[in-house]
Amino acid sequence: MTRRSISIRDVAASAGVSVATVSRTLNSPAQVAASTRQAVLEAIRQTGYAANEAARNLRQRRTGAVVALVPNIANQFFSEILAGIAEVMWPAGYNLLIADTEADGQRPHRLPYIDSNRADGVILFDGAVPAEKVSSAAGRRAPPVVMACEWLPGLSLPQVRIDNVEGARLAVAYLAELGHRRIGHVSGPAANVLTRARMEGWCAVLDGCGLPRPEEWLFSGDFTLDAGMIAARRWLALDERPTAVFCSSDTMACGFIGALARAGVAVPDDVSVVGFDDIDLAAHLHPALTTVHQPRRRIGTAAAEALLTLMAGGKLTNTDTVLPVELTVRASAKPPR
Amino acid sequence: MTRRSISIRDVAASAGVSVATVSRTLNSPAQVAASTRQAVLEAIRQTGYAANEAARNLRQRRTGAVVALVPNIANQFFSEILAGIAEVMWPAGYNLLIADTEADGQRPHRLPYIDSNRADGVILFDGAVPAEKVSSAAGRRAPPVVMACEWLPGLSLPQVRIDNVEGARLAVAYLAELGHRRIGHVSGPAANVLTRARMEGWCAVLDGCGLPRPEEWLFSGDFTLDAGMIAARRWLALDERPTAVFCSSDTMACGFIGALARAGVAVPDDVSVVGFDDIDLAAHLHPALTTVHQPRRRIGTAAAEALLTLMAGGKLTNTDTVLPVELTVRASAKPPR
C-alpha cells in the first residue's frame, strides 16, 4: 500500500533509457526509434506500468473528465444518452462524471462542477438552470458547455436536440387524421423549454384543424409517472373528455394509461394515447405505445463529439444540431368510436 | 484560456501569507490562527480560487474518484442505487464514475478501471465477472473493491446485498397461500448468482409444500423486457399452464404481463404474477405489481460507506451486510379460479 507505485522512472531504468523517451514512446511513438520503442514497450509490460493520471493531468493542465449534468439521475430517459456519451468519451481519454442538478426539490437548480475546475467540459441537460450562472461562469475560467435535449433561451450555447415542435406536430396530426376532434395534452412543467415547444406543436395542429383546446384539456405535469396518474384522475373527472391525449413523455403516458386501466378505462378503445421519447418500455406496454421516437444514443454521441471539438480548442461548424424525430406507430391510438 | 489559472500562490500573495498557510486553512483550519484564517478566506473569495484537483491528487497519491461497475448502464434498476452512492461520495470528496462491464454482448465481462490506477475504490455490481481477474488485481496495487447486489462465489470480498433466497420465498409462499398449486418461475441467466438464490427460494417453498415443479414451468430469461415477453410466449404454448408465475425481476414481469395482455390473457384473473425489485414503475402498472421490495438507495449508501472505510485504511466490522427485503402486495396476484 504505502510502497511507491511503479512510475515512469522504473520503466526508464528497466529499459535503460531516460524518462523522456518512455513518455515519448507512449505519446508520440513516431518520434522514437523502432528498436528503442520495442525495448520500452517490453519494459512497460514487465513492470506492469500504468501512467499516473493525476500527474499527467497536472502537467497538461486538464482534468481528464467531462461531466453530464442531468436534472435527475434516476430518470431512465437519460441512461442510453449517457451510454452514448461514454462510448465517445472513453476512447478519447475522458472519464464521464454524472451529476444531477436537482437539489432535492429545491427550486433553483444547482450547477455542480461548472465553476470548480474539476471537469474539462460540461454537457448540460437542464434548461431550467439559472442562465446567468452559466454565462457568468463562462466569463471566467469555466470549461466549454454543450446543451443537450434542453436549451437555455437567453444564451446561444452550442446545442444538440431534436425538433420538439415537429415531434409534437407529428403526434397530434396523427391523432387528428385518425378522426379525433377532442385532443388533450399532458404537458411537462410550465417553465420547461421542452414543454413549451411540444405544447406549441399541439396548439399549432389543433388551431390549424380548427379544433378546440379548452383549458381543462391541458393537464400540467412534470414528466413523471405520478404526473401521468394525476392527469388520469383529472381526465376521469371531466364532463366532456378528450377522445385522445398526447403525453409529453412516455413515462407520463405510462402513468396515465396505468391509472386509467385501473379505473376500468381501456386504451385505445375508450381513449387514444400517444407518448414522446420511445423508451424501451414503450413497445412492451399493453397496449404497445405509439410514440415520438428520439434517437437517444445519437443525441449522446453528437453532444460528446461537439464537446470534444470545443475542448480541443476547435470551432463547431454546426452550433445547433437538430436530430430527426419520427412517429413510431404502435397500438395505443385508433379512430374514435 | 492559455493564461495561468489562479493558484494557491495568488491567494497566498493576496493574503500576505505563505502557500502552506493557505493550504492549512483549507485542510486543517484548527491549525491556523483565527485572524489569519479570516484573511485567507477573504483572499480566496476575492481571487475566486478553486483548488486544482490534479495537483492535490498527485501529491496525496490518490485519484479522487470511485467507480461503480454495473453490468449495463441502461438498466434502470441501478439508477437509484447510483444516486445513493453519489449522495455519500460527493460530500466525502470523491467523484463517482460509472462504467459498464458488458462488452456489447461479449461473454467474458470486462473490468475497466480495476487495474489502471484511475480510481481509489470500486463498487462492483457484476457477479459474472471472472473472479481470478479481481483476485489477481487485488494481489497487486489495486484499489479496494466492494461487491453490491451480486457477489463472487469464489472470493470473500466485502458485500452489500439483500437476502435473495428469503425474498423469493416470501413471493412464492404468498402465491402458495393464495391457493396456487402450479407456480412457475421466470428466472435470470443460469450462471447469475441472483438467479440461483432466487430459484433456490422458489424450489424451497414448492418442495416444502409438496408442489410440483416440472422443467417447463421454469422460464429462463436474462432480466430484460424481451425475456419477459419470450417467457409469456412459452407460457401461452403450454398445455398445463401455471396459474401463477414468480418473475425474478420487475422488468421481466413487465414484459411478461404486457405480452400476455396483448394475447388477451388477463393478470391476475387468468394468471397471477409477482415480481422482484419494486422499481418505480411497479406501482403504476395495470395491474399494480405485487413484488419483492429492495431498499435500493440504502444498498447504494451502505456500499459507499463500506468503501469509504476501506479507502481510509479501516477494517469493516461487517463484511457481509444483508439488508431487509419485504413483499409489497399490490394487485397482480389473487387466488386461482
Add this chain to the structure above:
DNA sequence: CCGAGGGATGTAATCGTTTACAAGCCTCTT
C-alpha cells in the same frame, strides 16, 4: 575532409498542491 542538417535521446524545468521540518515568538515555570 569539413560543415550542415536532421534524427534520436537526455537533462532539467514545470504543473499546483501537501507536508516534514525548522524557526520564531510567547508564556510560564523554576
Add this chain to the structure above:
DNA sequence: AAGAGGCTTGTAAACGATTACATCCCTCGG
C-alpha cells in the same frame, strides 16, 4: 533570568508525468 514547550508560520522537498532545449551522432553534399 533562562529554558521548556506550545502555537503559528514559513521554507522547500516531494508527488509523477510532459516537454523545451541541448546534445550527440550519423549521413551527405561540396
